[in-house]
Amino acid sequence: MFCFQCEQTAGGTGCTKGGVCGKTPEVAALQDLLLYALKGLALVALEAEKAGVRDDEADRFTVEALFSTLTNVDFDPDRFVLLLNSTAKLREGLAEKVRKAGGKVELSDAAALFQPEATLAGLVAQGEKVGVKSDPQADPDVLALKELLIYGMKGVAAYADHARILGKTDDVITRFLYEGLAATRNAALGVSEMVPLVLKCGEVNLRTMEILDAANTEAYGHPVPTAVPLGAKKGKAILVSGHDLKDLDLLLQQTAGKGISVYTHGEMLPCHGYPGLKKHSHFYGHYGTAWQNQKKEFDAFPGAILMTTNCIQKPADSYQGNIFTTGLVGYPGVTHIANKDFTPVIEKALALPGFTEDMPGKSVMVGFARNAVLGVADKVIEGVKNKAIRHFFLVAGCDGAKPGRNYYTEFVEKVPNDCVVLTLACGKFRFFDKDLGDIGGIPRLLDIGQCNDAYSAIAIAGALANAFGCGVNDLPLSMVLSWYEQKAVAILLTLLHLGIRDIRLGPSLPAFVTPNILNVLVQNFNIMPISTPDEDLKAILG
Incomplete structure (x- = not known):
């Protein structure tokens, strides 16, 4: 294992025995392998473009799979097995579409020919051979720029996924993700070629954030200055953490009239400023602070907890039965809500004690x-x-x-x-x-x-x-x-x-x-x- 994609990486150099984030060597290897497989898919997608072939499913999948490798998103090895098999299947399906369109896909790059092993242990072994340190002869400066590009693209994928969930996409984004992923397989590229690609990643991210801004504001209105209570009110409670506005909206709709107050945690705090969300009378306030404090804060929260997008840490035993994931978030042993029917979250909140008394507190301004x-x-x-x-x-x-x-x-x-x-x-x-x-x-x-x-x-x-x-x-x-x-x-x-x-x-x-x-x-x-x-x-x- 070797991972240095986050600021907290061990010793300031790289995690080698286990991720500071909680990522196991097994999951690290699977994520490395998924990145490798995505590079192969990208090479085929670029050939498909030359033949005038597009595949919306491959575009969507690439964004989701890349986002899944971002820090604190998915820790579940079983879900990476599914992603890896899907990558190979989509790549081969896309290659067949190119051939039917009269194009050619004659790639010799090993990533474009990758076939996943049948067992989890086999996949992990494959992943251990394709990580950051897999090429000891790589130029350190070129490698640094390639990794900088990859990590930037992971961020782009995250924002693109948020936007797509609300119906906003742009072909420019997926086209660049394919271009960037493929570039990291090109041994002929040096520093002078990689620097412009890294800056182009920034340009594409600007466009991605622009359509995400449009997606959020068109769906829920422009945020307005709003006072958000930091205390709690007596009654049943659900805490929502992560980033996804639509997940919160769906939960607010499904909890209406059930006597449950919905609270935000972490980066969900600004959601209180959106008119389309704040209209719900049971959308009450904010509980806790940032993601890294969740073990203490979730342990003390007397209701159900829903994790959307990234930010999850290994749950403590004290609340593992109360926490749920949705979207791309995953953790072994935690119930995942794939269909956006949050009934299990609601039932858990109703079964838990909730806040037994009002807990007045100060408020903060958002919006x-x-x-x-x-x-x-x-x-x-x-x-x-x-x-x-x-x-x-x-x-x-x-x-x-x-x-x-x-x-x-x-x-x-x-x-x-x-x-x-x-x-x-x-x-x-x-x-x-x-x-x-x-x-x-x-x-x-x-x-x-x-x-x-x-x-x-x-x-x-x-x-x-x-x-x-x-x-x-x-x-x-x-x-x-x-x-x-x-x-x-x-x-x-x-x-x-x-x-x-x-x-x-x-x-x-x-x-x-x-x-x-x-x-x-x-x-x-x-x-x-x-x-x-x-x-x-x-x-x-x-």
Whole structure:
């Protein structure tokens, strides 16, 4: 086993005995093999394109399968067996369609000829031969760029899956996923060829986040500023974690009138700002914080728990019988809801005690996505012009358990009173409940939404740059980002594609980026690691 795709990788170099995320060597090998098989499918898909052949099922499957290998999504080996067999079947079916269309599929690449073993042990053995370290002769810098591309594409696949669930797709996305996967099999590509592909990944991710934004807002309306209670109310309860808005919507519909309050956890917090979701009277509040605290928080939650998309950890025995998965999420021994009939979740919630009394608490504000912020853009612009607002900080990204993340709490606490903090994703849970006050009626802490809503932050920055007649890099705006998994990698690549400079990234730099590749990023974008809040604030503000 060797895996270094997340920020918390063991020793800052790579997990070799088991994933810090909880991934077993067995599952790691199956994920490596699935990536390998997907590269073979991609090679055939590119040949199919030349023959004018498209396969919607292969497109959908590629997105889902790639997303399944992202950190904290699927830990269930049996589901990877199904994915691997489906990959080979779809590849062969696509190749046959090409031949019938008069095209040729004469690929000699082993990935395009891959045939899965019949047993789980055989598949694991196959996977152990095709991982990151399978080619000891590989150029480290080229390998770094290929892995950077793969991890960026995993993030793209995640956002594309969210959008597809709500009916939004774009052929540009799957076409690039095939192109990128195939490129990682091309030994002739060097650093100069890989760098543009990596930046193209950022470009495609921007388009992916754009259609996801459209999918969310067309389905549920533009988020509006909303106060979300952090306490609890007496009664039966269901907790929803992950990212998927449609899963939450379906659950809210199915729990209507049943005397159950629905709470959000983690990145589901911003869902309270969507008119189409907040209309449900039993959609009550937010419970807990970020994904890495779920064992303690889920253990204390007196109801049923539903995991949508990524973020799941190994459940503790105390609540394993109360937790359910849906969509691409999977964990051995946890009941999976494949058909979106959440009756088992509802029945479990009704059987559990729920909250035995009201537990009042403070509230936090959400709903400051692009539509809300740009709706008061005149006040923001005037605030900057009259020097009431000196600077904007985008403090955003993934949270995690690794030491060093208290930096972000301290940073926000020390941001001067004439500055505004924009935030999104689960990194905000380091400071989301702090009262920073306001500047002329504009809150100093603006929650833009999930990591999925990074498009809103980009749209806000672009609109402000247009208003001031300058580039985004010339705005009084600094980006201080935290990362954990591959969606954050995709967003970073989008920012680099847009030419954003001077990004501060932490709490540690990716283990898969070699010194030479890091130097490329520094020279072209002045990307830099975080230092201390005091030093970084002084460097930014003077």
